[in-house]
Amino acid sequence: MPELPEVETVVTELKLVACxxxxxxxxxxxxxxxxxxxxxxxxxxxxxxxxxxxxxxxYILIHLSGGKILVIHLGMSGRIHIHDAGKKVExxxxxxxxxxxxxxxxxxxxxxxxxxxxxxIDEESLNSHRLFSHLGPEPLSRKFSSSFLxxxxxxxxxxxxxxxxxxxxxxxxxNIYACEALFEAGIHPETSAQKLNEEQVDRxxxxxxxxxxxxxxxxxxTLKDYRKxxxxxxxxxxxxxxxxxxxxxxxxCDCDAGQTGGVQKTVQGGRSTFYCPRKQL
DNA sequence: AGTGTCGCCTGAATGC
DNA sequence: TGCATTCAGGCGACAC
Numbered sequence: 001m002p003e004l005p006e007v008e009t010v011v012t013e014l015k016l017v018a019c020x021x022x023x024x025x026x027x028x029x030x031x032x033x034x035x036x037x038x039x040x041x042x043x044x045x046x047x048x049x050x051x052x053x054x055x056x057x058x059y060i061l062i063h064l065s066g067g068k069i070l071v072i073h074l075g076m077s078g079r080i081h082i083h084d085a086g087k088k089v090e091x092x093x094x095x096x097x098x099x100x101x102x103x104x105x106x107x108x109x110x111x112x113x114x115x116x117x118x119x120x121i122d123e124e125s126l127n128s129h130r131l132f133s134h135l136g137p138e139p140l141s142r143k144f145s146s147s148f149l150x151x152x153x154x155x156x157x158x159x160x161x162x163x164x165x166x167x168x169x170x171x172x173x174x175n176i177y178a179c180e181a182l183f184e185a186g187i188h189p190e191t192s193a194q195k196l197n198e199e200q201v202d203r204x205x206x207x208x209x210x211x212x213x214x215x216x217x218x219x220x221x222t223l224k225d226y227r228k229x230x231x232x233x234x235x236x237x238x239x240x241x242x243x244x245x246x247x248x249x250x251x252x253c254d255c256d257a258g259q260t261g262g263v264q265k266t267v268q269g270g271r272s273t274f275y276c277p278r279k280q281l
Numbered sequence: 282a283g284t285g286t287c288g289c290c291t292g293a294a295t296g297c
Numbered sequence: 298t299g300c301a302t303t304c305a306g307g308c309g310a311c312a313c
Contacts, residue, residue: 003307034289034308058307076306077291094291113290115307130309158284167308175306270286271306287311295303 002074004139004172005215007058010080014053014060014107017082022049022102023064030096034075035117037096044120045070045099056126057135057171067123071131075115081108136170139208144170146202153193153201160196161189162269164204173208176243177215179274181207183242183250188280189266189273214239242274250276 002010026045031037038044049065060080062070074080083089085104092110097118099107109118121129137143149170156163163169165178173181182189184207187200196204218239241251246265249257255278257263266273 073307075290075308111290112292113306115290117308156283162284165307269284272304284313285311286313288309289307291305293304296301297299 002058002076002078003174003177003215004055004058005177005212005219007055007060007074007172008216009219010074011053011055011060013082014062014080017103017105018050018053018062018099018101018107020050021105022047024100024102026097026099028097029091030094033096033111033114033116033118035119037118038120041097041118041120044068050101056132057138057167058174059131061126063123069121069123069126071117071119071121072109073117075111075113075117077113078109078111078116081110082106083108134168136166136168139170139172139212144205144209146198146205149205150198150201153196156193158193159190159268160187160193160204161273162271163193164208165269165271170208172212175271176240177208177211179243180211180241183276183280184211186279186281188277189268189275242276245274250279253279 023045024047026042028037028041045064048068050062051065052063054061054063058073060072060074062072064070072078072080081092083106089106089108092108094112094114095108095110096116097109101107109116119131126132137148152169153160153163156169161178161182164173164181165175179189181204185200185203187196187204239251242263245251245263247257247262249255249262253276255262260278263274264277266275
């Protein structure tokens, strides 16, 4: 499940492979994803140069010559496969789009559950586009500060776990990192957002930045093998403190989980929440 | 405007 | 062994 760190890693890989190359041709293999692939996309992409690859929230932005941006969201199960020049690769099930680059590499978007999306947007209208206009600040930017979070949480009485995943407030914090950041900050996920004191919000702000940075670093460490990238970006899962650890001790904890019950699992807003009832109050 | 719920999808895991 | 059911979840749409 790609979250911000995984997207960041994909962007870094794409930069290495695709920047300064040209899309000699592309092939839309299936338009059927959450938001259908635009009509005549292949025609629009033909012979466009890739100027840069960046990220906004969990969106991959491929900046093209001619002022267009190819926007890709990986959804739940999306993958970017990069195939070396000269290697003939069979089409895989659930491949939706393939880009043939002038340097011989192929970039393939594969998405079994079809929660992803592909859009072609004018660079100048990106920020006013319906997908981007309502997005909050980047969690790793200076704008996402303790004082910012303190001010926006004042009007939010919902549980902090749910609130922090609201992308109009801050982008890129999905279910996994919401759980991990709240553990790091020692805050119970059910706590009403507006009832957190300033010290707690400050801890949460720093915790969000810390867990995201750690995950990006873990992803980055696999970059030297990027040519073998098969899209398996779950490398950070081995470091989870609480996520998907129901009944087990939280990471680094020496308590007897058999006696205490270990990490608890609940459901908030239809999503699984994992937390340690002894460390998160 | 904030809040809660639903649905899109497939495949892995689980249940009988 | 095999079929049916459950679960995973980003995010827009919608109702209140």
